[in-house]
Structures are given as C-alpha cells and as structure tokens.
Amino acid sequence: MKHTTIIDIAKELGISKSTVSRALSGDTHNVKPETMRLISETAIRMGYQRNEMAVNLRRQSSRNIGIIIPEIVTSFFMNFIQHAQQELRQHGYRTIIAVSNEDPEQEVENLMMLQQCRVEGILMSVCHKDRNTQLYKDVTSHGIPIVFFDRKVEGIGASMVRIDDYLMAFFTVEKMIRSGCRKIVHLAGPDHISNGYDRHRGYREALEKFSIPYDKRYVIQGGLSAEEGAAAVEKFMSQGLDIDGLFGFTETSTLGAKSMLQKMNYRIPEDVSLCCISGTTLCTLVHPTVTAVEQPVIEMATLSCRLLLKQIANPNAATESVMLRGNIVERESFRT
Amino acid sequence: MKHTTIIDIAKELGISKSTVSRALSGDTHNVKPETMRLISETAIRMGYQRNEMAVNLRRQSSRNIGIIIPEIVTSFFMNFIQHAQQELRQHGYRTIIAVSNEDPEQEVENLMMLQQCRVEGILMSVCHKDRNTQLYKDVTSHGIPIVFFDRKVEGIGASMVRIDDYLMAFFTVEKMIRSGCRKIVHLAGPDHISNGYDRHRGYREALEKFSIPYDKRYVIQGGLSAEEGAAAVEKFMSQGLDIDGLFGFTETSTLGAKSMLQKMNYRIPEDVSLCCISGTTLCTLVHPTVTAVEQPVIEMATLSCRLLLKQIANPNAATESVMLRGNIVERESFRT
DNA sequence: GTGAAAGCGCTAACAG
DNA sequence: CTGTTAGCGCTTTCAC
Numbered sequence: 001m002k003h004t005t006i007i008d009i010a011k012e013l014g015i016s017k018s019t020v021s022r023a024l025s026g027d028t029h030n031v032k033p034e035t036m037r038l039i040s041e042t043a044i045r046m047g048y049q050r051n052e053m054a055v056n057l058r059r060q061s062s063r064n065i066g067i068i069i070p071e072i073v074t075s076f077f078m079n080f081i082q083h084a085q086q087e088l089r090q091h092g093y094r095t096i097i098a099v100s101n102e103d104p105e106q107e108v109e110n111l112m113m114l115q116q117c118r119v120e121g122i123l124m125s126v127c128h129k130d131r132n133t134q135l136y137k138d139v140t141s142h143g144i145p146i147v148f149f150d151r152k153v154e155g156i157g158a159s160m161v162r163i164d165d166y167l168m169a170f171f172t173v174e175k176m177i178r179s180g181c182r183k184i185v186h187l188a189g190p191d192h193i194s195n196g197y198d199r200h201r202g203y204r205e206a207l208e209k210f211s212i213p214y215d216k217r218y219v220i221q222g223g224l225s226a227e228e229g230a231a232a233v234e235k236f237m238s239q240g241l242d243i244d245g246l247f248g249f250t251e252t253s254t255l256g257a258k259s260m261l262q263k264m265n266y267r268i269p270e271d272v273s274l275c276c277i278s279g280t281t282l283c284t285l286v287h288p289t290v291t292a293v294e295q296p297v298i299e300m301a302t303l304s305c306r307l308l309l310k311q312i313a314n315p316n317a318a319t320e321s322v323m324l325r326g327n328i329v330e331r332e333s334f335r336t
Numbered sequence: 337m338k339h340t341t342i343i344d345i346a347k348e349l350g351i352s353k354s355t356v357s358r359a360l361s362g363d364t365h366n367v368k369p370e371t372m373r374l375i376s377e378t379a380i381r382m383g384y385q386r387n388e389m390a391v392n393l394r395r396q397s398s399r400n401i402g403i404i405i406p407e408i409v410t411s412f413f414m415n416f417i418q419h420a421q422q423e424l425r426q427h428g429y430r431t432i433i434a435v436s437n438e439d440p441e442q443e444v445e446n447l448m449m450l451q452q453c454r455v456e457g458i459l460m461s462v463c464h465k466d467r468n469t470q471l472y473k474d475v476t477s478h479g480i481p482i483v484f485f486d487r488k489v490e491g492i493g494a495s496m497v498r499i500d501d502y503l504m505a506f507f508t509v510e511k512m513i514r515s516g517c518r519k520i521v522h523l524a525g526p527d528h529i530s531n532g533y534d535r536h537r538g539y540r541e542a543l544e545k546f547s548i549p550y551d552k553r554y555v556i557q558g559g560l561s562a563e564e565g566a567a568a569v570e571k572f573m574s575q576g577l578d579i580d581g582l583f584g585f586t587e588t589s590t591l592g593a594k595s596m597l598q599k600m601n602y603r604i605p606e607d608v609s610l611c612c613i614s615g616t617t618l619c620t621l622v623h624p625t626v627t628a629v630e631q632p633v634i635e636m637a638t639l640s641c642r643l644l645l646k647q648i649a650n651p652n653a654a655t656e657s658v659m660l661r662g663n664i665v666e667r668e669s670f671r672t
Numbered sequence: 673g674t675g676a677a678a679g680c681g682c683t684a685a686c687a688g
Numbered sequence: 689c690t691g692t693t694a695g696c697g698c699t700t701t702c703a704c
Contacts, residue, residue, distance in 0.1 A: 017647075018684085018692080019690055019691075021681095021682065022690090029689095035689080049451045051680090053393045053682095054680070054681035057390055057680090057681085057682075059682085059696085060696065072414050075409055078414060095433075099421065157399065211339070247694065310688080343696070352676075354675060354676080354700085355675075358674090361699080366673065366674085367674085372673080386697090387696090390680090391697080392680095393682090395699070556693080624682080670694035
C-alpha cells in the first residue's frame with residue numbers, strides 16, 4: 001500500500017539512492033547505460049511513482065501555477081482554463097484552479113491557499129475591481145507574479161491581458177443602430193466589475209454618435225446569470241416602454257433576457273436586435289438570433305501564460321498590459 | 337523574496353521551532369497562552385504562510401483529491417466540479433482538476449500525474465468505457481480509491497455514481513411520441529461511451545412500446561460538439577427523409593443540430609419535438625424550444641464526494657454503485 | 673510548557 | 689561512474 005521510493009529501489013538493487021535518483025531523472029551523463037536500464041526496469045516493475053512533494057520541497061520550486069476565476073459555468077472561463085492548462089503543461093507546470101464565486105472573501109482565501117501551495121505564479125480574473133488590490137500587491141511583492149485577465153483591476157501596475165470592452169461595445173451598438181435599432185436596452189453589468197463600466201460607456205457614446213438621446217431608463221442592471229437577465233427584462237417590460245434592440249452584458253444573461261422576451265410573446269426582430277460580447281462561437285452557433293461579438297479567448301489564454309512565464313523566468317521583467325481587439329492585438333508596455 | 341519559515345519566527349523570538357510549530361497548528365494544550373499570542377502575532381507580522389508541501393511530506397498525506405473529466409466546456413461537468421470542490425473543501429481537501437480531452441492517452445497521463453501528486457482519491461468521468469480498465473485497477477490496488485461518475489466503466493467493481501440513461505431516454509422518447517412525434521431522429525453518441533448505448537436502447541424500446549418500426553437510418557452519429565450535431569443533421573436532411581422530432585445525445589450537439597435545422601428553414605414544431613438529457617436548467621431556460629430532461633448534477637457531485645471520502649477514511653469499505661433517476665435516488669450496494 | 677533530534681523522499685554538492 | 693552527506697520545512701516523539 002505504501003508507495004515505492006528510490007530507497008526501496010536502491011535496496012532491491014544493492015546500490016545507493018543517489019544513483020537511482022540520477023538514473024530516474026534521466027542523467028545519462030553520470031550513470032552507466034547498463035545501470036540505467038536496470039534501474040528503470042526495476043522502477044517500472046515495482047510501480048515507482050516519483051513523489052512530487054518531496055521533489056518540490058527539495059528543489060524549492062513547485063511547478064504549480066494557480067488560476068483564480070470568479071465563476072466556472074461560463075464558456076469563456078472554461079475555454080480560458082482549457083487553453084491555459086494546455087499551454088502551461090507544455091512548459092512543465094501544473095495548474096491549481098480556484099473559483100471565487102464572485103465573492104472577494106473567497107478570493108482572499110483562494111490567494112492564501114495558492115500561496116501555501118507555493119505556486120510560482122497566478123493567472124487571475126478578479127471579482128471586484130479594487131476591493132483586494134492591497135492583497136494583490138502583497139502577493140506580487142512576495143515574488144509571486146500575477147497576470148490579470150479579462151477583468152481590469154484598478155490601482156495596480158501589474159500585468160494585464162484584457163479586451164477593449166469600450167471599443168467592442170461601441171462597435172456592437174453602432175452595428176445595431178446601423179441596422180435600424182433605435183430603442184436599445186442595455187443590460188448592464190454590476191458596478192464592481194470595471195468591464196461593465198467600459199461597455200456602458202461604449203453603449204452611451206455609440207448612441208451619441210448617431211444623436212440618439214441617452215435614456216437612463218433603458219440601462220438596467222442585468223446581473224450575470226440567465227435568471228438575473230430574465231428578471232431584469234421582465235421588470236423593464238412591465239414599465240410599458242418600447243424596445244427594438246438589446247445589448248447584454250454576459251452571454252448567459254443575454255440569453256436569459258431573450259428567453260423571457262420570447263415567453264412574453266414580444267416579437268424579436270431578426271438581424272442584430274440582440275447582441276452581447278461572448279466568449280466563444282457557441283453562442284452564435286446555437287442562437288442564430290443572437291449576435292455575439294467574440295472575445296478572443298484563445299489569444300487571451302496564450303498571452304496571459306506567456307506573460308506569466310516570462311515574469312517567472314525573470315522576476316525583474318517589466319509588467320506588460322496587453323489589450324486585445326477581436327482579431328487585432330495591440331500592445332502597450334510600461335515599467336512599474 | 338524567500339518565504340518566512342517557522343525557523344525564521346523561532347529565531348526572531350529566540351525560541352525553538354517546535355514551539356512555533358505547535359502554536360501555529362493550534363495546540364493550545366501544550367503552549368502557554370502568552371507564547372501562543374506572541375507567536376501568532378509575529379507570524380502575521382512576518383507574513384508567514386505555511387509550506388503545504390513540507391507538511392504533506394512530513395504527514396505522509398496530501399489532502400489532495402484529483403478530478404478527471406473528459407471535457408471542460410459542458411455545463412454539466414462545470415457544475416459537477418463546482419459542487420464537488422465545495423463539498424471537498426469543507427472536509428479540508430484541495431482538488432486538482434485534469435481534463436483528458438476525450439483521449440484515453442491523456443487520461444493515462446493525468447492518472448500518472450495525480451499519483452505523483454499523491455492524491456488520496458480520484459473522482460473520474462472516463463472517456464472510454466473499457467480502454468483503461470487495467471490502469472484503474474492498478475491505481476485502486478495501490479490504495480487510491482476512484483469513484484466513477486456519469487460515464488460507466490466496464491469490467492471493474494469500483495464505486496460508481498450514474499444516472500439511469502436507459503430510463504431517462506425511454507421516458508424522454510415516450511414523451512415525444514405521446515405528444516405526436518413519429519419520425520424521431522436519434523443523434524447518437526459515440527460507441528465508446530456506454531451512456532450512448534443505454535440511451536439508444538431507451539430510444540429503441542420506447543419506439544417498440546408504441547409499435548413504431550425502428551429505422552436504422554434515423555439513428556445518426558451526432559458526436560459531442562455543436563459542430564458535429566449540426567453536420568450530422570445536415571447530412572441526414574440531404575437524404576430527403578421526413579422528420580418530426582429529434583432526440584439528441586449531448587446538450588451541445590442537440591443545440592447545434594437545432595441551429596442547423598433552423599438555418600435550413602426546416603420548420604421546428606413547438607412542444608417536445610427537440611429533446612436531450614442535459615446537465616442544468618440553463619438549456620431549457622435559454623431554449624424554450626428544446627426540452628431538456630435534467631440530470632441531477634448536484635446530487636451526483638455530493639454523492640460522489642461522500643462515497644470517495646468514505647473510502648478514503650476506510651480503505652476496506654465496500655464499493656457502492658449509486659444510480660440516480662432524476663429526483664429519485666435509488667441505491668444498490670455490493671461487495672467486491 | 674519547551675527544546676533537541678529524527679526523519680518524510682528527494683536532490684545536489686563533494687569525494688572518491 | 690557511484691557513494692556519502694547535508695538539508696528543503698515541517699511534525700512528532702522523547703526528554704527535561
């Protein structure tokens with residue numbers, strides 16, 4: 001039941017554990033080929049599995065990277081994890097995934113846990129734009145680099161990979177207006193997520209460009225989930241206001257809103273009357289009536305990992321802030 | 337930059353590391369209250385974070401549990417992870433998530449990795465019904481219990497938590513027939529996933545019950561993804577056959593198929609003409625035209641964790657096979 | 673109540 | 689090419 005150790009193998013063969021260790025870590029230069037063969041055969045025969053915890057303790061490096069996301073049910077974060085894991089794995093890193101459930105307290109706990117696991121770096125999408133900023137600073141100053149993705153953090157000079165929410169929102173709403181929408185409801189995100197602010201600004205300025213008056217009543221808190229989106233739109237419709245377009249915050253809440261409109265027998269015009277900024281093609285594929293402006297999730301994952309790995313390799317490297325714009329990737333770099 | 341250790345604290349206070357260790361692990365019985373207070377204050381002041389790897393090595397226990405899933409983009413697996421993580425966390429366990437990408441080779445690699453991380457148990461949804469059975473046996477015989485969930489494994493007497501796919505498929509198709517469907521296409525899952533077999537059997541026997549002849553041409557390989565579902569249905573429609581209902585395999589591929597039908601301007605009758613067995617309410621919420629029979633994912637996660645924890649606590653405990661039927665939970669227990 | 677010492681499994685000098 | 693030795697950070701006897 002107890003796991004086989006290099007000492008077991010050494011005893012079995014009547015040699016020292018150093019030689020076994022060398023052989024098993026592929027040090028061909030310092031082990032006789034025959035000994036090598038003998039050792040690896042015995043290792044397999046005895047079902048040896050290297051104890052990573054011992055290796056890490058000795059090496060003073062965990063090869064662990066933490067990923068903290070605010071929620072797990074969105075295809076965007078799922079895809080991000082999928083690709084990040086793939087990328088990091090190629091560089092010999094394991095990933096520890098932690099979910100904060102949109103709750104700053106849980107985020108703190110997760111950060112502690114990751115530090116205790118001695119992660120060498122953290123990829124993180126925050127659940128609050130400035131609530132835990134001080135902690136983030138503490139962590140990075142302890143030599144654990146953090147790369148923030150998707151959601152902006154305020155008051156910190158850390159590496160960040162984001163999408164230009166303002167621009168995407170602006171273009172999306174512009175597109176809606178150009179195809180005839182005039183009374184566009186904006187299902188806004190919560191205040192504590194900065195992306196919501198930027199998207200709202202994009203919505204507002206697009207209206208301005210076409211001299212459509214901005215009406216506060218058309219901006220409603222749409223939340224993050226499908227249920228919240230549905231509830232928001234139901235409440236809005238009860239006011240008896242007219243509507244010919246809807247620009248949602250998350251994919252899920254937009255779909256929830258759509259479903260509610262349908263349920264209320266509210267005619268949904270074709271074309272781009274329903275829009276959101278989505279993580280994947282899945283949304284447009286399964287909902288031909290919803291136009292999703294796609295977030296470049298694969299690029300975001302790849303870039304985030306690259307940035308993090310660079311900072312792990314060179315702790316004094318400059319932090320970089322990357323802004324993705326659909327297929328267009330623009331970078332700006334600055335020193336802290 | 338280097339992390340603070342208990343030795344650093346001991347030196348700072350001019351006491352021994354044993355006392356520090358005792359204090360920090362809350363041994364009130366053997367440390368003077370004043371020393372206790374002093375130590376915890378210093379620990380906080382110096383930013384001490386316990387090194388989990390050292391603790392685990394010393395304690396010979398990792399408090400890690402591995403979760404292996406075949407894919408990550410489905411809401412079902414996401415929800416499972418979410419709830420499992422929550423449950424395990426309450427019992428002081430961390431989770432390491434690994435994705436096999438529906439590939440048995442990657443599954444082997446993941447299993448190796450988890451063993452090297454000395455996980456104390458594994459929750460797993462396999463990607464092939466019998467391809468890696470021998471390895472599963474090796475792992476469990478090494479004292480690492482595995483609880484298989486959702487997808488059945490053949491030729492092994494391990495713990496399993498599953499849904500009754502046959503029964504759910506039968507009921508679903510029966511419901512479709514009762515509401516008028518006669519020419520029901522079954523978007524079948526791949527052969528190497530046993531759930532597909534059971535659902536197909538449910539489809540077939542439901543037809544039989546109503547004396548509707550079974551037509552092989554109406555059973556098409558629908559794959560797992562939206563793209564595969566769309567392609568399958570497109571190919572089917574090109575044969576010029578009539579159709580008035582569709583029973584899909586996964587939520588995603590069913591939605592893909594629906595989208596394709598819509599694209600081809602094929603009239604989709606209301607009611608239960610489109611059905612699938614889904615992981616969450618999300619599907620029915622955002623797609624009023626798709627009826628989803630809901631899988632009890634929360635129960636599945638909770639039960640899987642309970643079973644696993646029981647086996648970790650008592651390695652000689654009997655393996656248990658639990659079958660969930662919607663809200664009805666039935667159990668059968670057997671000894672290996 | 674506290675300290676000294678052993679050791680978890682492994683790697684990495686340093687000898688030979 | 690191989691063995692000896694020290695120690696990563698921590699817990700846990702065993703003395704005092």
